[in-house]
Structures are given as structure tokens and as C-alpha cells.
Amino acid sequence: MSQGEHNFEELHFKPAPALDGEVPGPRSREMLAEQDELESNARSYPRSVPVAIEEGRGATMKDVDGNTFVDFFGGAGVLNVGHSHPAVLQAAADQEKKLVHALDFPTRPKLRLMGQLKELLPGRLRESARFHFGGPTGSDAIEAALKLTRGHTGRDAVIAFQGSYHGMTTGALSVTSDVGFGGPTASPVHFMPYPYCYRCPLGLKPDSCEMACATLLDTSLEDPHSGIPKPAAVLIEPIQGEGGTIVPPDGYLSEVRRITRKHDVPLICDEIQTGFARTGTMFACEHDGVQPDVMTLSKALGGIGYPISCIAYDAEFDDWKPGAHIGTFRGHQVAMAAGFAAIEFMREVDLAGHAAALGELTLGLLRDAQDTLPSVGDVRGRGLMIGIELVKDRDTKEPWPEMAARIRTECFRKGVIIEVGGHFGNVARFLPPLVITRELLLTGIEIFVESVREAEQALARPSALIAG
Ligand SMILES: Cc1ncc(COP(=O)(O)O)c(C=O)c1O
The missing domain is CATH 3.40.640.10 (Type I PLP-dependent aspartate aminotransferase-like (Major domain))
Known part of the structure; x- marks a missing residue:
């Protein structure tokens, strides 16, 4: 651990992520359907991350089916000290x-x-x-x-x-x-x-x-x-x-x-x-x-x-x-x-120091991964406020919102919750609780990178067929 880093081991559910089959599970699906009957059409997050949450701890959350997720979203930047500190x-x-x-x-x-x-x-x-x-x-x-x-x-x-x-x-x-x-x-x-x-x-x-x-x-x-x-x-x-x-x-x-x-x-x-x-x-x-x-x-x-x-x-x-x-x-x-x-x-x-150290680590890892991920146009951030901008072409910088949405879905399916934002809806965003451990962060980043790779393959397929 470098300066400013701490181990907040005890604050999170373990192991994480831990999924019991496909997500959303049956109880989540039931509750999403009930929500659909009752709540305003303006609701947004559960449309892209379809899950019913039961409990949160640190940088992890459990859904109503008992699946555990790594939370890279932190309640849209609310949960700096984590869920239920x-x-x-x-x-x-x-x-x-x-x-x-x-x-x-x-x-x-x-x-x-x-x-x-x-x-x-x-x-x-x-x-x-x-x-x-x-x-x-x-x-x-x-x-x-x-x-x-x-x-x-x-x-x-x-x-x-x-x-x-x-x-x-x-x-x-x-x-x-x-x-x-x-x-x-x-x-x-x-x-x-x-x-x-x-x-x-x-x-x-x-x-x-x-x-x-x-x-x-x-x-x-x-x-x-x-x-x-x-x-x-x-x-x-x-x-x-x-x-x-x-x-x-x-x-x-x-x-x-x-x-x-x-x-x-x-x-x-x-x-x-x-x-x-x-x-x-x-x-x-x-x-x-x-x-x-x-x-x-x-x-x-x-x-x-x-x-x-x-x-x-x-x-x-x-x-x-x-x-x-x-x-x-x-x-x-x-x-x-x-x-x-x-x-x-x-x-x-010194939570700020911890966020700074882990932020540097995250930017370094994502920038290294960028070499082999053509859709990643830009990696930026400060502390644990990180953005990854997805583009169809690095030269033209044409925004790729479908890629960002697909990555969010892939991450969710693998147990990591991220957010998407940006002028064109093409920026994957990390705002994890700042008490996230280095291990959880590395796991989340690995899943993210794997998700980008899979999304690139999936979304490249139709155009590859047309081109072929
Ligand atoms: C920078 C900034 N200002 C203001 C707001 C509005 O806060 P609220 O959603 O609590 O009204 C937000 C919410 O995301 C924000 O990010």
C-alpha cells in the first residue's frame, strides 16, 4: 500500500462480487414489474441497471435475490464513507x-x-x-x-x-x-x-x-x-x-x-x-x-x-x-x-489521501488497458471520480453511447455497478465509495476491462458482417 491508502477490509460484504445465476434474479424481476405498475415513468436507474436492492455495506450491495455487487456508483456520489458505515x-x-x-x-x-x-x-x-x-x-x-x-x-x-x-x-x-x-x-x-x-x-x-x-x-x-x-x-x-x-x-x-x-x-x-x-x-x-x-x-x-x-x-x-x-x-x-x-x-x-492514491492507480490501469481497447477514447479523472469516454473511432472521436450502455450492462451481469453520463451519454463513470479496498477496486476494474472487450466484440459484429 502506498501513502494515503488504507485497508477498509471489514466494511464490505465478502465475497464480492458473488452472483447466484443470472441477474436480475426472479425476486428482482418481480419487484421491477411491481414498480412498473406504481411508479412514475420518469424513473431512470432501474431501466439501465435492473435490480432491486436489499442491503448495502461499504462498497458492496446485496440484491433481493442474495447477489452481491461491487458498487462503483456510490449512490451517484453520495456514499463517500460507504453504505451503512x-x-x-x-x-x-x-x-x-x-x-x-x-x-x-x-x-x-x-x-x-x-x-x-x-x-x-x-x-x-x-x-x-x-x-x-x-x-x-x-x-x-x-x-x-x-x-x-x-x-x-x-x-x-x-x-x-x-x-x-x-x-x-x-x-x-x-x-x-x-x-x-x-x-x-x-x-x-x-x-x-x-x-x-x-x-x-x-x-x-x-x-x-x-x-x-x-x-x-x-x-x-x-x-x-x-x-x-x-x-x-x-x-x-x-x-x-x-x-x-x-x-x-x-x-x-x-x-x-x-x-x-x-x-x-x-x-x-x-x-x-x-x-x-x-x-x-x-x-x-x-x-x-x-x-x-x-x-x-x-x-x-x-x-x-x-x-x-x-x-x-x-x-x-x-x-x-x-x-x-x-x-x-x-x-x-x-x-x-x-x-x-x-x-x-x-x-x-485521511480518506482524501486514500481516494487520491486509488484514483492514480485506477487511471494508470485504465490507460494501460486503453492500448488494446480501441473504443476507449479518453480516460480521465481525479481521485475516485473517473470517466472513460467511448468512441467509435479514436481519430474522429464519434461518440459511442451504445457502447457505454452495453458496457454498463456487461458490468452489471458480472456484478459491478457503474454509471453512464456525458454530453452524448458515452462516458462510463466510476464514483465508488471512497472506502473501497484496493482489492475490490482491482476486481471491479478487471471486470470493467473485460466488459469493454466483450462489448467491443459484440457491437463490432454487425458492421463486420456488413463489411464482409
Ligand atoms: C454537481 C451537482 N450539483 C447539483 C446536483 C443536484 O443535486 P440533487 O440531485 O440532490 O438535487 C447534482 C446531482 O447530481 C450534482 O452532481
């Missing part, structure tokens, strides 16, 4: 006996959590941060951040980025770039190119572009004829998640920080997916030494999946009047106690 479960159970709901009254779990978060925040926020707990999901934190900066600046427009995902409530949807979600069209949101260097939106090359995408942000804010009024905020994911695990080049985020300061525009970093050790540091903006004005936090903040979100922001922005942003479910005491315990554990074991 024992210390977090204990903290939640203790709190549940005392108090669950408390609106925004001061309570010990809340004060403790805010004190702890403050110690972790980057730069001046460590001294000056204020917190606001709104509704329980990440989208609620985005709404709050937009409202806070709009109120503070008296401006309406917002700059977000192509490839962004910020959630499904009206405001959050307006700053989400995927037009397929049918977001509001009349909102004053302007989308700037993100440094998606594998497919540069400006058609440039990383070695000679001189970060033209950042220059465009600068000139758009400078030029009264850019068509973009001075915005209330620039809202950015330090690494884009749903957009396909897009890691900006070093220096990009700090350039955005410099530009936003120069133009007196607040910077909101959405750390909902990247936060809490996921990318090898507590928050992803730290990689570039950036201190945002506002941070949105959720997902892993609830420890093992309790819903909670908040914004952390510089006190200078705290000009909300009393009662300016309220809500019934903004004081979930169990989530706060769970979050505190989870963060204590992250710090105790």
Missing part, C-alpha cells in the same frame, strides 16, 4: 432517539457540524463562513446560492457552463445545460464553454489554446456588446460530474477566480458531487487553490445517504433579512449527526 449508523441511531426535526433552532448536532465544516473550508472562508441549511437536496442549495448572490448584487443574469448539471428544481434546471431535461428557456442564464479539452468547444488544442475558454469568459464580462449583462454570479463545477467527469486543466479554475474578482462577480463553486474527499482533497476547488464566495454542499454531507444540503459563503454576502430563505425540512438532526460522524471518519483516516 458503522460509526455513522451509530451516530444517527443515537441522535434519532433524542431529536429528529428542529427547523432552524440551534441544536448541538447543527452547531457541531457548522464548526467542523468551517475548519475544512478553503481560504478565508475558514474564518468568515456563514452557513445556510435549506431544503434537503443539492438542487435546494443551488436555488439558495442563486438567490443569495442575486439579492446581494441586485443583478439577475447568471453565467453557467456547457456540460453543467446542477439539479432539477426550476432555478437549478435553468443553470443545467442539458436541453433534453426541458428546462426553462426564458431565464437569464448564459452558458460559457467549459474546458472539455478532449472535445474542445472552441476547436482548439490544449497545448496551444492558452485557455481561450477562460479568455472568452473575461472578454464576455468586459465587452458591453457581449450580449451578457453583468451577472449575479458565475456558477461552476470544479470538475464536471454528470457532464462526463470533465477535469479542467490546472490553472483554469484559478483563472476563473481571477476573472470573476476582476469583474466583481461572485463565484459559486458547486461541490455537491466533488466535495468531501471525492477528488483527493476535501473540496475540488483546493486543487487550484481557489476560494469561492459561495459553495454548495450536499450528497456526502449526509454521511450515508441522509438528505441534507447547505451553502457556505463569505459573511460579506450575508445580507439576507431574517426569514429571507425558509423551509420546513432544513434542520434534519439525524443527517447532521451522521454528516459530522462521517467527516470525522474522513479526517481520521
